[in-house]
Amino acid sequence: MQTIAAIATPPAQGGIAVIRVSGEDAVRIAAEVFRPLSGRSVTEMKGYTACYGEIFDGSTRLDDGVLLIYRAPHSYTGEDTAEISCHGGVYAAKRVLSACFGAGASPAQAGEFTKRALLNGKMSLTQAEAVADVIAAQNEQYLLCAGAQREGALYRRIRAYADELLSIVTLIQAWIDYPDEMEDEFDGNLEADKLSRVIAELDRLIASHGEGQMLRSGIPCAIVGRPNVGKSTLMNLLTGTERSIVTDIEGTTRDIVEETVTLGGVMLRLADCAGIRDTQDTVEHIGVERMIKKLGEASVVLAVFDLSRPLTDDDRRLMELIGGKRVVCIANKSDLAEIADVSELEQRFGKVLRISAKDEDSIRVIAKAVSEISGLGSLDLTSGFIANERQRLCAEAARDFTAQALDALGSGMTLDAVGIMCENALDKLYELSGEQVSETVVDNVFRRFCVGK
Numbered sequence: 491m492q493t494i495a496a497i498a499t500p501p502a503q504g505g506i507a508v509i510r511v512s513g514e515d516a517v518r519i520a521a522e523v524f525r526p527l528s529g530r531s532v533t534e535m536k537g538y539t540a541c542y543g544e545i546f547d548g549s550t551r552l553d554d555g556v557l558l559i560y561r562a563p564h565s566y567t568g569e570d571t572a573e574i575s576c577h578g579g580v581y582a583a584k585r586v587l588s589a590c591f592g593a594g595a596s597p598a599q600a601g602e603f604t605k606r607a608l609l610n611g612k613m614s615l616t617q618a619e620a621v622a623d624v625i626a627a628q629n630e631q632y633l634l635c636a637g638a639q640r641e642g643a644l645y646r647r648i649r650a651y652a653d654e655l656l657s658i659v660t661l662i663q664a665w666i667d668y669p670d671e672m673e674d675e676f677d678g679n680l681e682a683d684k685l686s687r688v689i690a691e692l693d694r695l696i697a698s699h700g701e702g703q704m705l706r707s708g709i710p711c712a713i714v715g716r717p718n719v720g721k722s723t724l725m726n727l728l729t730g731t732e733r734s735i736v737t738d739i740e741g742t743t744r745d746i747v748e749e750t751v752t753l754g755g756v757m758l759r760l761a762d763c764a765g766i767r768d769t770q771d772t773v774e775h776i777g778v779e780r781m782i783k784k785l786g787e788a789s790v791v792l793a794v795f796d797l798s799r800p801l802t803d804d805d806r807r808l809m810e811l812i813g814g815k816r817v818v819c820i821a822n823k824s825d826l827a828e829i830a831d832v833s834e835l836e837q838r839f840g841k842v843l844r845i846s847a848k849d850e851d852s853i854r855v856i857a858k859a860v861s862e863i864s865g866l867g868s869l870d871l872t873s874g875f876i877a878n879e880r881q882r883l884c885a886e887a888a889r890d891f892t893a894q895a896l897d898a899l900g901s902g903m904t905l906d907a908v909g910i911m912c913e914n915a916l917d918k919l920y921e922l923s924g925e926q927v928s929e930t931v932v933d934n935v936f937r938r939f940c941v942g943k
C-alpha cells in the first residue's frame with residue numbers, strides 16, 4: 491500500500507500544525523525531510539519516540555519542529571507512521587506536506603488513515619464511524635457516548651444479538667441434518683422467546699438513533715407565548731447574551747432568533763419566536779406563521795405566560811396549538827403581583843414554573859424541567875447507539891428479518907425457512923458491525939471524514 495501524507499490539523503493559523511505520514515516508507519520519508527538537531531538517525535528511531543529538529547525541502551530549510559515516530563503495528567493506522575509538528579501557519583504546514591510528497595508520499599484521501607486502521611484490524615467499522623462522532627461532539631453527554639462507541643460499545647451490543655441468532659441457526663441446521671436425534675432438542679417456544687428478545691432489543695437500538703441525533707445536534711426547542719410575556723427576556727437569560735431585542739412594545743420579535751445552549755446537561759437549539767396574536771401588521775403576521783412552523787418542528791416547547799395579567803384568548807389558542815407536545819409551562823414575571831388564574835394552567839399542564847426571566851436563579855429551575863421533560867438528561871447511550879443512517883438501515887433490516895423468522899416459526903412454516911430468515915438477519919447485523927461489508931459501503935463511510943483523519 492502506498493505511503494500517504496496529509497495535514498492532520500485544521501487549515502487555520504494555530505500554535506502547531508501536524509503533518510501525518512503513514513505507510514511502509516513513512517520513516518524513510520521523515521528521514522528525508524527531518525534532520526534531528528542531536529544528529530541522531532531518524533531511521534533508527536524506535537516507536538513512540540520523538541525528537542526536535544529542522545524540516546527541509548531538499549536544501550531549503552522550511553521550519554523547526556518535532557518528529558514523532560510510531561512503529562507498526564503500534565500506531566493509529568497499524569502502519570509505520572511519522573508525525574511532524576511544525577509551527578501552525580497554513581503555508582508552513584502546506585510546505586512541509588509538499589516536502590513529504592517530494593520525498594515519495596501520496597496525498598491521503600478523506601478518512602484514509604482511519605480506513606487503514608480498519609483494514610489493518612485496529613478497529614471495527616462502528617468504532618471507525620465513532621471517530622467522526624467524537625470529532626463532531628459539541629457537548630459533554632455526546633462526547634461520553636461517542637467515546638464509549640469508539641471503545642466498541644455498539645460493536646459488542648451487535649455481537650450479542652448476532653450470537654443469539656447464530657445459536658438458533660446452528661440448532662436449526664443440526665435439526666435439518668439429524669432430525670431423529672434433534673427431535674427432543676428443538677423447543678419452538680424457547681426459540682420464539684429468543685427471537686422476541688432480539689426484536690425488542692433491536693427496537694430499543696433503533697430508537698437510540700433519534701436520541702443520539704438529539705444529543706449530537708441539540709433538541710429543537712421553541713419559546714412561544716403571546717406578545718410581551720417575556721419570551722425574548724427568557725431567551726437572553728438562557729443564552730447569557732442580548733441576542734433578542736426586548737421592549738415593552740407588543741410584537742417586538744418578528745423573525746425567529748436562534749441560539750444553542752446547554753441546560754441541565756442537555757443541548758438545546760432555542761428559537762425565540764414572534765408572540766401569538768391576530769394581527770393586521772403584514773410583517774408580524776409572517777412572524778406568527780413562522781412561529782407556528784417552528785412549533786411544529788420543536789421537540790420541547792417553553793410555553794411562556796404572563797403572571798401579572800389575566801390569561802387571554804391568545805394564551806388559550808396557544809394551549810391548543812401545543813397540545814401533544816412536550817411542554818415546560820412557564821408563568822413569568824413572578825416578581826409582580828399574581829393576577830393570572832394559574833389553576834387554569836395547572837389544569838392544562840400539571841406543573842407550572844413560577845419564575846422571573848430577569849432572575850438568574852430561573853435558569854436552574856428551567857434546566858431541571860427541560861432535562862426531565864426531554865428524558866435526555868438521564869439518557870445513557872454509553873452502552874452503544876445507532877449513530878448514522880447506514881447503521882439505522884442495517885438495524886431496521888435485521889429487525890424485520892428477525893420478525894419474519896418469528897412469524898414463520900409461529901405459522902408453522904418449515905424450519906428451513908425460519909433458518910433462512912435468521913441468516914438474513916445475521917447478514918444485516920454483520921453488515922452493521924462491518925464484518926461483512928462491501929468496499930463501496932466502506933468507501934462511503936470514509937468519504938464523510940476529513941482529510942488527515
Ligand SMILES: Nc1nc2c(ncn2[C@@H]2O[C@H](COP(=O)(O)OP(=O)(O)OP(=O)(O)O)[C@@H](O)[C@H]2O)c(=O)[nH]1
Pocket residue numbers: 715716717718719720721722723724735736737738739740741742743744763764765766822823824825826845846847848849
Ligand atoms: N417585571 C418583569 N418584567 C419582565 C419580566 N420578563 C420580561 N419582562 C418585561 O416584559 C416586557 C416584554 O419582554 P419581552 O422579552 O420583549 O417579551 P416578548 O414575549 O419577547 O414579546 P414579543 O417579542 O413582543 O412577543 C419587557 O419590558 C421586559 O423587560 C419579568 O420577569 N419581570
Ligand SMILES: [Mg+2]
Pocket residue numbers: 721722723734735736742743762763
Ligand atoms: Mg420577543
